[in-house]
Amino acid sequence: MKIRTGFGYDVHQLREGLPFWLGGIQVPHTHGALGHSDADVLIHVICDALLGAANLRDIGFHFPDTDPQYKGIDSKRLLAEVVRLLREKNYQISNIDSTICLEAPKVNPHIPEMQRVLAEVMGIAEEDISIKATTTEKLGFVGRREGVSAYASVLIMQQ
Ligand SMILES: Nc1ccn([C@@H]2O[C@H](COP(=O)(O)O)[C@@H](O)[C@H]2O)c(=O)n1
Numbered sequence: 618m619k620i621r622t623g624f625g626y627d628v629h630q631l632r633e634g635l636p637f638w639l640g641g642i643q644v645p646h647t648h649g650a651l652g653h654s655d656a657d658v659l660i661h662v663i664c665d666a667l668l669g670a671a672n673l674r675d676i677g678f679h680f681p682d683t684d685p686q687y688k689g690i691d692s693k694r695l696l697a698e699v700v701r702l703l704r705e706k707n708y709q710i711s712n713i714d715s716t717i718c719l720e721a722p723k724v725n726p727h728i729p730e731m732q733r734v735l736a737e738v739m740g741i742a743e744e745d746i747s748i749k750a751t752t753t754e755k756l757g758f759v760g761r762r763e764g765v766s767a768y769a770s771v772l773i774m775q776q
């Protein structure tokens with residue numbers, strides 16, 4: 618069996634009045650993330666980590682932010698397509714670990730629902746999806762509440 622690792626990083630600006638899509642759900646907040654898609658930064662890093670693990674380039678390569686078909690798209694649809702691409706190469710997802718960097722709101726109360734939704738999209742167990750959160754102690758663009766960033770690492774297996 619072949620085991621491979623992957624890593625993802627992404628940033629989105631936060632703007633007042635936008636819906637805040639994060640981890641496949643809408644998180645109640647005054648601000649939301651700005652992007653060509655629904656700007657779900659957690660899903661984007663999971664996509665990039667999975668694509669990287671399979672050496673299949675990155676999210677912008679498969680779903681360019683210049684293509685009108687992805688304008689406002691639900692990132693869960695992009696994740697489902699990424700998982701399909703991996704399955705095509707006989708890869709199985711072993712586990713995902715991630716960290717969201719966000720000053721506010723608190724992510725912890727929403728993590729079980731994110732795990733449930735993402736597990737369903739990827740067809741894997743909730744226990745194989747770890748989601749963590751941190752502030753950056755008021756430092757930098759996250760600390761100034763100007764943006765949200767996230768990191769993810771994954772393990773995939775090929776029989
Ligand atoms: N947006 C966030 C940020 C953090 N958390 C949780 O709070 C803990 C403490 O955060 P620090 O940045 O002070 O380390 C962190 O470990 C998370 O459990 C959160 O839920 N949402």
Ligand SMILES: C[C@@]1(CO)OP(=O)(O)OP(=O)(O)OC[C@H]1O
Pocket residue numbers: 627651652653654655656657661676677678680681682683687688690
């Ligand atoms: C998801 C895509 C495609 O709609 O757009 P954004 O929502 O802007 O996200 P980003 O992580 O900047 O890049 C990937 C994109 O191509």
